[in-house]
Structure formats: structure tokens, C-alpha cells
Amino acid sequence: MTAQLKVGLLHTVPALAGTFQDLVARQNPALRQVHVADAELLATAVREGVTEEVFARVRRHVRYLVEDGAAAVLVTCSSIGEAVEAAARDAEVPVLRVDAPMAEEAVRAAGDGGRIAVLATLQATLGPTGRLLERAAAGTGVTVAATVVEGAADARAAGDQDEHDRLVRAAVETAEADAIVLAQASMAQAVAGLDVRTFTSPAGGVAALLAAVGRS
Numbered sequence: 001m002t003a004q005l006k007v008g009l010l011h012t013v014p015a016l017a018g019t020f021q022d023l024v025a026r027q028n029p030a031l032r033q034v035h036v037a038d039a040e041l042l043a044t045a046v047r048e049g050v051t052e053e054v055f056a057r058v059r060r061h062v063r064y065l066v067e068d069g070a071a072a073v074l075v076t077c078s079s080i081g082e083a084v085e086a087a088a089r090d091a092e093v094p095v096l097r098v099d100a101p102m103a104e105e106a107v108r109a110a111g112d113g114g115r116i117a118v119l120a121t122l123q124a125t126l127g128p129t130g131r132l133l134e135r136a137a138a139g140t141g142v143t144v145a146a147t148v149v150e151g152a153a154d155a156r157a158a159g160d161q162d163e164h165d166r167l168v169r170a171a172v173e174t175a176e177a178d179a180i181v182l183a184q185a186s187m188a189q190a191v192a193g194l195d196v197r198t199f200t201s202p203a204g205g206v207a208a209l210l211a212a213v214g215r216s
Contacts, residue, residue: 005213006032008065010058012042012077013186020076020185023206031213034068036061045079046124058083059090066093072212074098074205078120078183081128094212098185099129101204103136109197110178113141117177119168120184121152129183146183147171156186165190172198 007024011017014037024033038061044054058080065073072094075084081097088095110116116133120126126146133144149171155163168190172180180198182188188200 004030004032005071006034006069007209007213008062008068008070008073009033009035009209010061010065010073010075010077011035011037012039012045012080013037014039016076016185019202020074020206023202024209027206028210028213031210034065034070036065041080042077042124046122049124050080050083050128054080055083055086059087062087062091062095066091072096072209074209076185076202076205078129078185078201079122079125081132096205096208096212097132098201098205099132099183101208102181102199102201103129103132105204106133106179106181106199107136107140107142109199110137110140110142114143114178115176116142116144116179116181117175118144118146118181118183119149119171119175119187120146120182121149121156121164121168121187122184123148125183129181133181145177147175152187169194172196 009020017035017037041054041057062073074096076098078099084097106116118129130144130146149167152164152167168187172191182200185201188202191198
């Protein structure tokens with residue numbers, strides 16, 4: 001009997017587990033999923049930066065998912081992307097940062113010499129996502145400018161998702177750029193239906209995860 005393929009997903013925002021579960025299930029309902037949520041990873045990144053403890057916790061979570069049988073692991077938090085890359089170097093299966101496909105798509109859309117605006121609701125996310133985009137844009141002449149959407153994180157923390165989404169949409173609509181990147185997966189729903197060159201991480205991250213499983 002052939003074993004059913006399994007994927008692992010690591011979240012720092014527990015509420016995103018359902019979003020990604022649905023995305024994976026819609027594209028491959030036969031795929032087994034194991035989700036791990038650790039809100040303290042993001043809390044530490046916001047409070048202290050991506051510390052050695054964050055690197056160590058990411059490695060432990062990835063190791064658990066791999067030992068549990070995951071053929072690939074997707075980490076859905078952009079703020080800890082560099083810790084994900086470090087964990088990937090030690091893992092026996094593909095370990096993916098959710099924002100990597102988004103960065104490549106945005107650079108292609110911006111075109112040589114174009115401008116990319118990175119929007120985040122957390123300051124902690126701007127550095128990792130900005131550096132990722134600068135790597136992806138190397139040699140293209142693309143410039144990257146990063147901005148925090150003021151008030152959006154506070155609105156979300158207070159339970160006012162509508163205000164969070166309104167602030168994100170307003171920032172997108174006024175951004176002057178050839179491509180707009182929303183640095184956090186939690187921002188994606190705010191731009192549903194907007195007719196702008198906006199790139200979000202969930203769909204691309206899940207596509208990369210399924211492609212990795214297909215190669216396993």
C-alpha cells in the first residue's frame with residue numbers, strides 16, 4: 001500500500017492555519033497536512049528581532065515536522081524568513097519560506113529598472129522581506145522601498161479586521177510603484193478584488209509547496 005504524502009506547515013499567526021489548510025486542500029485534497037503554530041516566534045521577532053532562540057525554535061519545529069513524515073515544509077511567516085533559510089540548509093526535505101515565490105513574481109512584474117513598494121503592518125517584517133527582494137532583484141536595476149502601514153497592526157490586535165483591511169487597501173491604492181508586495185500573509189485578504197499589481201504570499205507559497213512534493 002502506498003503511503004499518503006504529507007506536508008508540514010509552520011505558522012506564527014495561529015489564525016492563518018485555516019487559511020493555508022484550505023488553500024492546500026483545494027489544490028490537492030488527498031495530501032495530508034500537519035500544522036504547527038508558535039505565536040512566540042513572531043512575538044520574539046517583533047520584540048527582539050530574529051534572535052538565536054528564534055533560529056533554534058524554527059529548527060526544532062522543522063525537525064519535528066520532518067520526523068513526523070513531512071515530504072516538504074512551508075513556513076508561513078515572512079518575519080522569520082532568514083531563520084527558515086538556515087533551517088532549510090540542515091533539513092532532509094525542502095523547507096520553504098512563504099514569500100520567496102512572491103518576491104520573484106514581483107521582480108518580474110516590475111521589469112528592468114522598475115520600482116517595488118513593500119508594505120507591512122509590522123516593522124519586524126520589513127527587513128527580512130526587503131533583503132529577500134533585493135536579492136531577487138540583483139542585476140535588474142529594480143529599486144525596493146519599504147513602508148509600514150501605520151495603525152493596521154494595532155487594529156488587527158484589537159480585533160478590528162475591517163479597519164486593518166481598510167488601512168492596507170488605502171496604502172496599496174496610493175503606492176507609487178510598478179509592483180506592490182504585501183509582506184505578511186495576514187494582509188492578503190485585504191486586497192481581494194483590487195485591480196492593482198499587488199503580490200501576496202499565500203498562493204505562491206502553497207504552489208511552491210505542492211511543486212516540492214511533486215518532485216519528492
